[in-house]
Amino acid sequence: MLAVARIALAEFAKAFAPRTGTPAARDFLWLTVFFTLSAFIVFVGWSARAGVWDRFEQVLLGALPEGGPPIRVRTHIDLPQGILPSTAAKFAKDFPQLSLVPLREFQESDEVFNLPGLIFGDGAEPDKTKRIDDSPLSWGIDKYGTSAPFIVMALPTDSPLWRWIEQRPGASARDDKGAPLVVAANRSLFQKHFRYDKFRKAIVGDLAAPCGLKSSLPEQISDPRELKTLPLRVRESFADTKQVYQSFAVDWVDSFPLPEQVALIVPLQTAETVLAAATWPDFDLYLEGRGVPAQRISELRLKNIDLLSDADRNSVTAEFEKVAACLGSLPIEQIAPTSVCGAPWTPIIANDSVMAKDASKRKPLSAGEAPSVISLFAKTSFDVSITTTPEWPMRKEEVRRCTERTRFVHASDTGPRSLAAGDAVAELTPASAEVRWKGPSRVELPCDILKTDGPTARLLEKGSCEGGEARGIGRLTGYTDAMVYAGAQKAGQSSETPAASLSLDDIVTGLLEWTIEGARAGQQQHVFRLDPTYESALVRFGVLSTIVDKMAVPLGGGMLVLYLVLSGVILATTFLHRRSQYGLLLMNGVRPWGVEFLVLIQIALGCTIGCILGYAIFMVAALEVNSWLKSSEIIHKAAFIIGLDAPTFLGNLTPFSVVVIWVAMMFAGFAIGSIILRIQGISTARAPIDLIKS
Amino acid sequence: MTLAVGFEGLSVGWHGRTLMRNLTETYALDALNFALPIVGRTGRGKSTLLYALAGMALPQSGSIAWTLPDRVAWTGQSMASGAFNDVRRRKFGFLLQDATMINCFTVAENLRHTLRLRGITADAETRIETSISRMLIEGETVGHFYHQYPSELSGGMRQRMALAAAIAHDPQVLFADEPTASLDDTTGMEVLDVIRRWIDDSVGQRAFVFVTHRVETLRKGTGARQMLQLDTETDDHGTRVVPRLLEVL
Numbered sequence: 001m002l003a004v005a006r007i008a009l010a011e012f013a014k015a016f017a018p019r020t021g022t023p024a025a026r027d028f029l030w031l032t033v034f035f036t037l038s039a040f041i042v043f044v045g046w047s048a049r050a051g052v053w054d055r056f057e058q059v060l061l062g063a064l065p066e067g068g069p070p071i072r073v074r075t076h077i078d079l080p081q082g083i084l085p086s087t088a089a090k091f092a093k094d095f096p097q098l099s100l101v102p103l104r105e106f107q108e109s110d111e112v113f114n115l116p117g118l119i120f121g122d123g124a125e126p127d128k129t130k131r132i133d134d135s136p137l138s139w140g141i142d143k144y145g146t147s148a149p150f151i152v153m154a155l156p157t158d159s160p161l162w163r164w165i166e167q168r169p170g171a172s173a174r175d176d177k178g179a180p181l182v183v184a185a186n187r188s189l190f191q192k193h194f195r196y197d198k199f200r201k202a203i204v205g206d207l208a209a210p211c212g213l214k215s216s217l218p219e220q221i222s223d224p225r226e227l228k229t230l231p232l233r234v235r236e237s238f239a240d241t242k243q244v245y246q247s248f249a250v251d252w253v254d255s256f257p258l259p260e261q262v263a264l265i266v267p268l269q270t271a272e273t274v275l276a277a278a279t280w281p282d283f284d285l286y287l288e289g290r291g292v293p294a295q296r297i298s299e300l301r302l303k304n305i306d307l308l309s310d311a312d313r314n315s316v317t318a319e320f321e322k323v324a325a326c327l328g329s330l331p332i333e334q335i336a337p338t339s340v341c342g343a344p345w346t347p348i349i350a351n352d353s354v355m356a357k358d359a360s361k362r363k364p365l366s367a368g369e370a371p372s373v374i375s376l377f378a379k380t381s382f383d384v385s386i387t388t389t390p391e392w393p394m395r396k397e398e399v400r401r402c403t404e405r406t407r408f409v410h411a412s413d414t415g416p417r418s419l420a421a422g423d424a425v426a427e428l429t430p431a432s433a434e435v436r437w438k439g440p441s442r443v444e445l446p447c448d449i450l451k452t453d454g455p456t457a458r459l460l461e462k463g464s465c466e467g468g469e470a471r472g473i474g475r476l477t478g479y480t481d482a483m484v485y486a487g488a489q490k491a492g493q494s495s496e497t498p499a500a501s502l503s504l505d506d507i508v509t510g511l512l513e514w515t516i517e518g519a520r521a522g523q524q525q526h527v528f529r530l531d532p533t534y535e536s537a538l539v540r541f542g543v544l545s546t547i548v549d550k551m552a553v554p555l556g557g558g559m560l561v562l563y564l565v566l567s568g569v570i571l572a573t574t575f576l577h578r579r580s581q582y583g584l585l586l587m588n589g590v591r592p593w594g595v596e597f598l599v600l601i602q603i604a605l606g607c608t609i610g611c612i613l614g615y616a617i618f619m620v621a622a623l624e625v626n627s628w629l630k631s632s633e634i635i636h637k638a639a640f641i642i643g644l645d646a647p648t649f650l651g652n653l654t655p656f657s658v659v660v661i662w663v664a665m666m667f668a669g670f671a672i673g674s675i676i677l678r679i680q681g682i683s684t685a686r687a688p689i690d691l692i693k694s
Numbered sequence: 695m696t697l698a699v700g701f702e703g704l705s706v707g708w709h710g711r712t713l714m715r716n717l718t719e720t721y722a723l724d725a726l727n728f729a730l731p732i733v734g735r736t737g738r739g740k741s742t743l744l745y746a747l748a749g750m751a752l753p754q755s756g757s758i759a760w761t762l763p764d765r766v767a768w769t770g771q772s773m774a775s776g777a778f779n780d781v782r783r784r785k786f787g788f789l790l791q792d793a794t795m796i797n798c799f800t801v802a803e804n805l806r807h808t809l810r811l812r813g814i815t816a817d818a819e820t821r822i823e824t825s826i827s828r829m830l831i832e833g834e835t836v837g838h839f840y841h842q843y844p845s846e847l848s849g850g851m852r853q854r855m856a857l858a859a860a861i862a863h864d865p866q867v868l869f870a871d872e873p874t875a876s877l878d879d880t881t882g883m884e885v886l887d888v889i890r891r892w893i894d895d896s897v898g899q900r901a902f903v904f905v906t907h908r909v910e911t912l913r914k915g916t917g918a919r920q921m922l923q924l925d926t927e928t929d930d931h932g933t934r935v936v937p938r939l940l941e942v943l
Contacts, residue, residue, distance in 0.1 A: 003807070006807075011799075021798050021843025021846070022797040025797070581796050584795075584796060589780070589782060589783025687745075687749075687750055689751040
């Protein structure tokens with residue numbers, strides 16, 4: 001056998017030698033060329049089909065490389081409580097092959113996450129007819145008159161969409177602990193609908209905006225991507241009037257691969273931490289702590305200045321006044337209209353503030369009247385202080401910004417303790433409660449916040465805060481929206497997930513028909529309905545995919561027949577050229593099956609080399625095609641408008657696919673070779689002379 | 695009797711046509727000076743009989759037996775057996791009418807593969823050189839042939855190299871189908887002389903069975919004393935070919 005194998009190798013190698021004894025020696029060269037071209041065509045066909053399918057999924061359904069096509073569902077209209085943790089648990093049990101990713105959508109009117117300048121004053125719904133260029137709103141119609149609502153979507157950071165975002169070039173490193181202060185922004189939407197000048201004007205004109213934030217905003221920008229952080233107005237307490245400015249690190253994405261136009265994506269952890277603050281009245285959140293206990297500064301006081309010499313007193317007081325100016329504090333005696341870091345301030349607010357400074361003289365706020373958001377600067381012969389109202393303490397980083405180059409650099413870190421004359425001391429607020437996100441709709445909070453009685457007691461998870469526990473689980477409202485991922489569906493059949501045997505249609509039907517136990521005993525309740533935008537895309541996808549699938553059968557079948565016939569012709573010619581040679585081998589003691597073995601080795605060699613060369617040519621072609629696609633205008637537009645990622649058409653062959661193609665081609669070659677050997681009477685020859693003399 | 699060939703009830707033919715029917719004979723090659731020429735007019739089945747004796751063609755019926763000196767016998771049915779195949783590979787050598795080499799291999803490669811197929815690898819290179827040098831005529835060297843393809847050689851050279859390949863593994867019986875047909879008289883004699891010397895190098899251990907038309911050169915070229923002439927004979931069953939052992943004149 002070894003001798004036969006060596007002859008097979010030697011004869012095959014002769015096909016590529018510069019000098020051969022006979023033109024027929026080149027037969028294996030042509031066979032290898034045939035296998036190379038066949039492999040190339042199969043690789044291109046396979047890859048193009050996958051490429052077409054992937055692009056359909058991406059363009060129409062928003063499929064992601066790791067997640068496959070998402071199925072965008074909303075909760076059934078008869079399920080007002082939405083998807084609860086118990087529903088999600090039953091889903092996991094009933095659909096182990098699918099993953100349910102809950103999401104929350106916040107509209108501008110929800111006042112949970114808002115773009116500064118989008119809602120003014122008392123938060124009333126803006127008149128959208130006025131969204132024209134002279135509108136004061138920071139988000140409006142584009143130059144062609146198209147409008148898009150400012151939608152913020154909250155998704156878990158381990159969801160495929162967030163993973164897709166963080167894998168993009170230039171994505172910021174994210175720490176998933178607690179509530180991450182990061183957002184992903186839709187550059188396409190921002191470029192069309194975001195008006196930075198109005199956005200900046202709204203912040204600068206807002207007394208509640210920290211002076212540091214105002215000063216950090218550039219005068220103008222030419223591209224939204226110039227903003228490395230994006231300040232948003234975030235609700236931090238049960239009182240809907242209190243929205244604070246929080247800067248988020250921003251990852252700019254050309255567009256999100258979603259059926260709807262979403263402006264921002266925030267981590268669900270962060271969104272639900274904020275929602276917890278809006279849900280439990282006794283929970284005041286300091287979001288900069290990302291869920292861990294944090295403190296703010298209610299007062300900054302320069303004590304015992306009377307003990308200092310005049311010169312020192314004057315010096316330290318002057319420096320402290322600079323800090324006050326930096327923080328936007330107004331003198332307590334200020335009653336004339338002025339501005340604070342660019343925001344207009346009126347004496348009415350000043351009066352409230354004056355009263356807020358002196359508790360004995362504090363005037364109760366009238367209904368609907370907001371407490372002063374500015375800090376006040378007061379000076380006596382004993383001390384100098386910067387004081388805030390209890391509702392609007394200063395953030396430590398804001399104080400630190402103003403004190404970092406002064407003698408009071410450590411003031412923001414010190415609590416109330418005795419210090420030397422002329423030192424600044426900070427009065428800190430009580431630490432905010434620690435909140436831990438425990439998965440969708442579940443947050444862990446101290447039991448004294450969650451309350452076992454009162455209106456929020458119904459939100460307490462069963463078994464929580466019993467038996468003297470310090471902390472318990474509170475439940476937020478259920479989800480009305482979710483994505484279901486079935487993994488990478490391919491042509492409705494092949495997949496790398498256990499959902500492989502199910503088509504997308506089967507999965508969607510299964511989801512729509514899925515029921516849970518309803519409110520009344522024995523009643524079954526449907527859970528999902530399709531998002532209308534997604535349903536439309538799904539139908540389009542179905543039509544196109546059906547066409548591709550139907551075309552694939554005759555095309556694939558035709559190619560297979562062509563491959564078999566051509567390989568048969570080439571192999572038959574090759575064998576005919578060698579017929580007497582095979583007779584000589586028999587004469588020299590090789591058995592007929594030895595001749596077949598020799599031929600199969602040569603087919604395997606030709607096929608293997610052909611596949612390697614075919615793959616190399618395919619990779620070059622893929623690079624060229626993909627390079628052309630990348631530079632094409634329509635692909636740029638698609639990336640910008642619909643978030644079409646990875647504009648590749650070829651090149652997504654897995655090693656497994658390549659091996660499958662190689663093995664299939666080789667075994668088809670073996671089968672054809674064996675049949676032809678039999679037809680030509682080579683493998684059935686009973687005597688050498690049958691071949692030598694025929 | 696160290697070397698002999700016999701057949702019993704042997705019928706051979708070509709393409710379904712029976713040429714020789716029900717032959718039963720035994721030839722002691724010792725008595726024939728270890729050379730058995732098969733002669734006769736064209737179409738009598740000389741090559742067919744040679745191939746049958748060499749185990750390269752299937753007898754239509756009957757059996758063939760060789761004494762080498764161990765007895766090896768086969769029928770059409772047992773020819774496919776591994777044991778027979780092994781005997782043919784080790785004990786027999788073949789030189790066909792056309793060259794007996796694979797065209798895409800050089801002379802050396804042909805010889806190397808011939809030896810490899812017989813499990814001879816240890817002193818293969820020495821054997822190759824020895825086999826080639828045994829075929830050289832005046833003015834030739836091994837280098838003239840070693841890296842040449844068969845198509846690059848003249849007919850005579852190719853035939854001599856084919857002979858080198860046929861005897862490189864040192865068979866006991868060399869079968870040849872008109873080994874000098876494509877050669878001029880001088881070269882043909884040289885080839886036959888090489889074969890004769892090969893037989894004489896190991897007296898009693900080697901034999902030469904061949905088909906030829908050149909009866910006049912038999913005795914001088916091969917040392918053959920008798921030849922197997924194929925004549926026709928007509929009886930009740932029709933015309934048939936009958937082998938007759940005649941003296942070489």
